[in-house]
Every structure is written in C-alpha cells, then in structure tokens.
Amino acid sequence: MSPTSQPADKSTDKRAGAAAPQARPVLSVRNLAKAFGSNVVLRDIDLDVRRGNVVALIGPSGSGKTTVLRSLNGLETPDAGTVTFADTATGTDLALDFSAKVSKKDVSDLRDRSAMVFQHYNLFPHMTVLQNVIEGPVQVQKRKRAEAIADAEKLLARVGLSDKRDAYPFELSGGQQQRVGIVRALALKPQLLLFDEPTSALDPELVGEVLGVIQELAEEGWTMVIVTHELAFARQVADEVIFMDGGVVVERGPAAEVLRAPRQDRTRQFVRRLLHEF
C-alpha cells in the first residue's frame, strides 16, 4: 500500500545512492518559533526528515512537540521560521517562510503533502467508515469514486477492518477508530504521515493493535513524524528521536542513543520516569 512516490525499501532509493550519501531531506524545518500571547511554546526548532525515515518527537506535555507537528500540517501558524518540502517530482520545492505572511495557497499546498492522525481520532461521526476514508480522495482530490472505494477497501483489509466498512464510528472500539484514522490519512497518499500521540486516548489493551499498524507502515518505508509517549515503541520504529522540553530541542540522535544513553540530564530524567513509572 506504499504509494508509488515512496520506495518500499530505503536501500533501493537511487536518489539517495551514488550522488549523495545523505540525500536532501524531504522535509526541513528551520528556526520555527511560536508564542501564544506571552507564552512561548517553540524556540528555534530545527527538524530534518529524510524520505522513508521515522522521526519520534518525545517530551513532557507542554514541551511544544504537538505544536511542531501541527505546524507541519498548517493547523498552527508559527510566528517565524521556515518549512521546506523537497519536491522530487517537479523539482520545485515548497518553501514557507512564516516570518512573513504565508498565502492560503501555500498552506493548502503544505497540507496536501502530509496527513495527520489525531490523538482523539477525529473521525467524521456522521459518515460510515468507508465514507470517512473516501471523503478526502473524492471531495478534495477529485478522484473517481469507484477508484477511491477500491483503494479504501484494500486499505481497510490491510488493517483488518473490512467488515466495518459500513459501520459508523460510534460502533467501533477506540483501537478500531484509530486504525480508520490511519487509513483515512493513507488514502490521501501523502508524502508524510503525522501522528499526534496516536495511542494516548486508548485503553491499554488496545494500544498494541494501533502500534502494530504504525510499525508496519514504518517497515514499508513511509516517512513519518510521530509524537508519542510510548518510548519502547519509539526505540523500535524511529530512526531519530528528538527530545523536547520547554519549547526547545534538548537532545536529538538515533533512537537507541537518545533513549538508552541520553547525554542530557533532562532527557535522562524524562526517560527514566517514563520507563519506570509502573
């Protein structure tokens, strides 16, 4: 179910091959800043996401990680900083500089490149599962309905929800709703998937089914940014872990390093607290 624009296997990505050992990131964020009134929530955030990579944003609540994620999808407008999407298809990058006023068109283009999975699923309650999934492809992307339905059915089968096709969201468990949320995002064929604490609203016994799906997506080569409190999961799927606190990046690096052997005190405290909270 990986889109054609996204190679299933990172090692076969020719663009990343001979020319440059480290290909240009698909997404670059520089100096992102945001304040709500006098409350500064983001200071100088930099972020690079390479094609096929998974970046996990971790940190205590109020650290700004969700705001970073929402900025990438145009749900939040930063006060300053740039967000750049490398466009390999057309060769023209999409670059937004939030220091100036960004146009509606740019925000809309930014949104087209990514899709968000929400903490509280945010499924459309008045639509069936299938209608939820095809809404974007049919109403926004103007794809043929029959085609969108065929795609949606494949995706639903993938996450084991074929039999819930015509159910309304209220008839589903939290885990099932979140899997529909993921399918709704996938159906848009975005270049980047954004997850905002996708398992935080779930009963503990339902967390596994959702993390399982996300892990499979990572293995298929989807590019993802995940805000999560599931550190064991982050260690397993993330290529890079970024620890944020107080609106700044405190520490970043390969998942194993940041989570097993953090260099900063604040990271160490956070990781220890989360791993030993039971």
Next chain:
Amino acid sequence: MPFNWDLVWSSFVPIVTGAVTGTIPLTLASFVLGLALALLVALMRLSRTAVVSGAARFYVSVIRGTPLLVQLFVIFYGLPSLGVKLDPWPSAIIAFSLNVGGYAAEVIRAAILSVPKGQWEAGHTIGMSKGLALRRIILPQAARVSVPPLSNTFISLVKDTSLASLILVTELFRNAQQIAAFSQEFMVLYLEAALVYWVICLALSTGQSALEKRLDRYVAH
C-alpha cells in the same frame, strides 16, 4: 345555547382552504427564506471581521427586540411613506423571513459552535477549505443539534402567520374572523380555527420526531 353544528360544517371548508392556500404556503416560504438568511447571519456572526459580525449582531438584536406585529406593520403600512409599496403577501413573507432569520441565526450559530474543533481540523488535514469543511463536515453535524430548537421556531411561525390577517392576507384566521363577524358565532369559529392550527402543529411535531430519529442514527444511544 345549542351548539351550532351546521355552522361548524359550513365554515370548515373556507377555514381549511385558508390553511392550505394561506397559512401553509406562507409558513413554508418564510421558513425556507428565513433559514437561508439565518445561515448567512450565523456565519457573519462567526466572522473575525468586527464590522461583519457587528452587523449580524445588530440585526439579531433588532429582530429579537421588537414585536413581530410591529415589524409586520412597519413593512406593510410604514414603507409606503418611503415610496415602497408592497402587497400583503410579499410584505408578510418579508416580515416573517426576517423574523425567522433573526431567531434561527442564533440557533445555527450555537449549533456550529457545538461541533468539536477537531472536526474542522480533520477536515483541513484531508485538504478541505473552510467552505468545503463547513458544508461536508460541520453543517451536517450542526443540523442534528439544531433540529429541536428550529422545530420550535417552525411551529411558532405557523401560529405567528395568523398576524398576517392584520395586513389583509387571506389565510386561516382571516377567513375564520370574517365568518365570525358575519354569523356572530365567535366561540365556534375561533375554536375551530384553534383546532386547525393545532392539527397542523401536531403533524409538524410528528415530522420533527421522525427527522430527529433519522439524524440520530450515527450517535451512540
């Protein structure tokens, strides 16, 4: 005094005719136009532009703060002095639409605000513009919430249309009045008129229940 059954039967046809050719079309036309106006005013009220939301607020305040009968008289008897002369029917439809527009605007505004913010965001994340998200995601959910209060507005409107008799619109109540004046049987005629209004409203209440049930199909019980 023996109850005058003959008069009941002979007046039945003109009164029901008044309902079918006067009260009901006047109600329907005013409600549909009023709702369209209300949606516009509700969206204006939610606008971040102060002038736009202020204008909507002013309109709602005037409509809710003045008697419907006065509004009706201003349009029918008042406007001619400004050179605008309207027939009874257009006057009535304009007055009732403006009135419904003011009351229903507040209902629709509250219903739109009752839809969680996450629904807007989910619409945006699948690429929807504000307008498309409003039409496809927000309004269908707001509709469910607003059916009970809008039904109240609708039922009130049915009864309020009797005021149109005062600007010479031939409708249910005017027909009843004329027969009453002629026959001097006030009690019989006015009770009969009341009964017909009640039957119309009963039918509307039934319709309201059916609509609520239909719109509730996607909500946990």
